[in-house]
Amino acid sequence: xxxxxxxxxxxxxxxxxxxxxxxxxxxxxxxxxxxxxxxxxxxxxxxxxxxxxxxxxxxxxxxxxxxxxxxxxxxxxxxxxxxxxxxxxxxxxxxxxxxxxxxxxxxxxxxxxxxxxxxxxxxxxxxxxxxxxxxxxxxxxxxxxxxxxxxxxxxxxxxxxxxxxxxxxxxxxxxxxxxxxxxxxxxxxxxxxxxxxxxxxxxxxxxxxxxxxxxxxxxxxxxxxxxxxxxxxxxxxxxxxxxxxxxxxxxxxxxxxxxxxxxxxxxxxxxxxxxxxxxxxxxxxxxxxxxxxxxxxxxxxxxxxxxxxxxxxxxxxxxxxxxxxxxxxxxxxxxxxxxxxxxxxxx
Amino acid sequence: xxxxxxxxxxxxxxxxxxxxxxxxxxxxxxxxxxxxxxxxxxxxxxxxxxxxxxxxxxxxxxxxxxxxxxxxxxxxxxxxxxxxxxxxxxxxxxxxxxxxxxxxxxxxxxxxxxxxxxxxxxxxxxxxxxxxxxxxxxxxxxxxxxxxxxxxxxxxxxxxxxxxxxxxxxxxxxxxxxxxxxxxxxxxxxxxxxxxxxxxxxxxxxxxxxxxxxxxxxxxxxxxxxxxxxxxxxxxxxxxxxxxxxxxxxxxxxxxxxxxxxxxxxxxxxxxxxxxxxxxxxxxxxxxxxxxxxxxxxxxxxxxxxxxxxxxxxxxxxxxx
Numbered sequence: 001x002x003x004x005x006x007x008x009x010x011x012x013x014x015x016x017x018x019x020x021x022x023x024x025x026x027x028x029x030x031x032x033x034x035x036x037x038x039x040x041x042x043x044x045x046x047x048x049x050x051x052x053x054x055x056x057x058x059x060x061x062x063x064x065x066x067x068x069x070x071x072x073x074x075x076x077x078x079x080x081x082x083x084x085x086x087x088x089x090x091x092x093x094x095x096x097x098x099x100x101x102x103x104x105x106x107x108x109x110x111x112x113x114x115x116x117x118x119x120x121x122x123x124x125x126x127x128x129x130x131x132x133x134x135x136x137x138x139x140x141x142x143x144x145x146x147x148x149x150x151x152x153x154x155x156x157x158x159x160x161x162x163x164x165x166x167x168x169x170x171x172x173x174x175x176x177x178x179x180x181x182x183x184x185x186x187x188x189x190x191x192x193x194x195x196x197x198x199x200x201x202x203x204x205x206x207x208x209x210x211x212x213x214x215x216x217x218x219x220x221x222x223x224x225x226x227x228x229x230x231x232x233x234x235x236x237x238x239x240x241x242x243x244x245x246x247x248x249x250x251x252x253x254x255x256x257x258x259x260x261x262x263x264x265x266x267x268x269x270x271x272x273x274x275x276x277x278x279x280x281x282x283x284x285x286x287x288x289x290x291x292x293x294x295x296x297x298x299x300x301x302x303x304x305x306x307x308x309x310x311x312x313x314x315x316x317x318x319x320x321x322x323x324x325x326x327x328x329x330x331x332x333x334x335x336x337x338x339x340x341x342x343x344x345x346x347x
Numbered sequence: 348x349x350x351x352x353x354x355x356x357x358x359x360x361x362x363x364x365x366x367x368x369x370x371x372x373x374x375x376x377x378x379x380x381x382x383x384x385x386x387x388x389x390x391x392x393x394x395x396x397x398x399x400x401x402x403x404x405x406x407x408x409x410x411x412x413x414x415x416x417x418x419x420x421x422x423x424x425x426x427x428x429x430x431x432x433x434x435x436x437x438x439x440x441x442x443x444x445x446x447x448x449x450x451x452x453x454x455x456x457x458x459x460x461x462x463x464x465x466x467x468x469x470x471x472x473x474x475x476x477x478x479x480x481x482x483x484x485x486x487x488x489x490x491x492x493x494x495x496x497x498x499x500x501x502x503x504x505x506x507x508x509x510x511x512x513x514x515x516x517x518x519x520x521x522x523x524x525x526x527x528x529x530x531x532x533x534x535x536x537x538x539x540x541x542x543x544x545x546x547x548x549x550x551x552x553x554x555x556x557x558x559x560x561x562x563x564x565x566x567x568x569x570x571x572x573x574x575x576x577x578x579x580x581x582x583x584x585x586x587x588x589x590x591x592x593x594x595x596x597x598x599x600x601x602x603x604x605x606x607x608x609x610x611x612x613x614x615x616x617x618x619x620x621x622x623x624x625x626x627x628x629x630x631x632x633x634x635x636x637x638x639x640x641x642x643x644x645x646x647x648x649x650x651x652x653x654x655x656x657x658x659x660x661x662x663x664x665x666x667x668x
Binding site for chain 2: 020021024025028030031032035095219222223226228230231233234235236237259260262263265267268269270306318
């Protein structure tokens, strides 16, 4: 039987783990626990509960927005729903105690950003348990407009996008944002808002064994943080870039344990002929649907407009993604994250 | 980027040993030595504002520009490696008068740190947004001339800070021992303030480790620093009189306490630190071997005042012998 090939080349090795490698993998897992990178099941349960509440809140928000836009349209109002997606470390399954939750609210076309900043905070405070919401900070002028708050002590970064092609969102639980048609009619900023989720979903779909990937990424993240080489804004790779690099190694060793992936990661990245980009899949040239560059899962270190104009509030944004597009599609604004290492000479 | 490549190399070695059962995984996750032994010389970028709100905007903006300063620094012929620390340090201060204010915003003094009553006195690297201010007590970081022997090593305590603040110089050469660093324009300084009214100041420091090329005699970074500062203050976000920007040189022995974690040893003046310079950042880029020179002794004390405030921009300098 032929197995799916993940990535742009066949794997380097499809060897199954040896007993020794399994043992080392166990030890890696133990060490990551000992280092405190995992949170308790109770904390994780709390995150899930918060997400469930955000889903309810989002539906009410969308209904109110609908009622405001078309007060007579009772059917529209009745069926109005929004969707909540996550991206970033939570979505990738590599969050730890105190990690922020990067979250995206998706709404039908008639909901405006203005309504998001006006109505959503009200509904949030009304519907959340008393005193659960603290530090509520809308940042409408950010590169990716965002509402920040703490919900029962969990720090949430909530961004927003309304889909111009949909008057109602599908009911399907498995509905994802992968379809490029959803980008139709969106501004660059809006595409950027969707990109966080699209990128993370994409990465998870492009690795052969998500559990292996997650543990390996946890190790690489901890390593990069300890070595102070983790921070996109300072020119180091950030969360998404490290994730893509680890994902590529997972593709090359589809059957390997996380321990082996971590070891191979260092070898491969050290020998990588930078600035040749690391690709997770073939590049989609020119998005037919929008003038805006679509995201391509690739990491390269050359692309940077050195004067990329990154606005301050964009610091924690999911700006990772737009790159690798033909120059005519290149965004005029900051290609933030993937543009890391701009101007640095890779030996 | 040399730094990353070097870490990857170490990662190869460590994980090879781990895979052979010779070392534990723990060894892969040891902490960086950026402050403890990474460098002898650092620049610190001090972004500050009078209000927390302004500081959120200003420090975020400056943070996004540090990379550009690093790029400029790396093009300087005397610099082998400029490595930015990946996180900024947020601090809050209360000053009683303009002189103190200036120490904080332009010289980076930590003599007037303010601890909100509820908070633990602790500075941590900031985590993205919602940074509460944290702080630490007092060692003031101010620049010391690298070469001045006697002073190294000993963090300047708050009591001393007032008188030790020296004027800035723009181009510091080792031999001449000027004081480095420089500061704010006069107009940045608050004008009328009651002596007893406390002024709040919020600062965010970014640290850049500098490794000089072998044989570098002097380091005049005024052009790089001034160009960069001008670029920052020309941005529309900049509010003159409320937001400030300064760049100072900090020797390894004069780093503030709060960049060290409990259990870490700070660099000592003596030869120990000389050795360590080489250790973490050989930065084998086009240039040469790790810079390792002894700076001591050559510089006359002094530092004083020369061109104080003639220069809006600060300059930093490090020297090498």
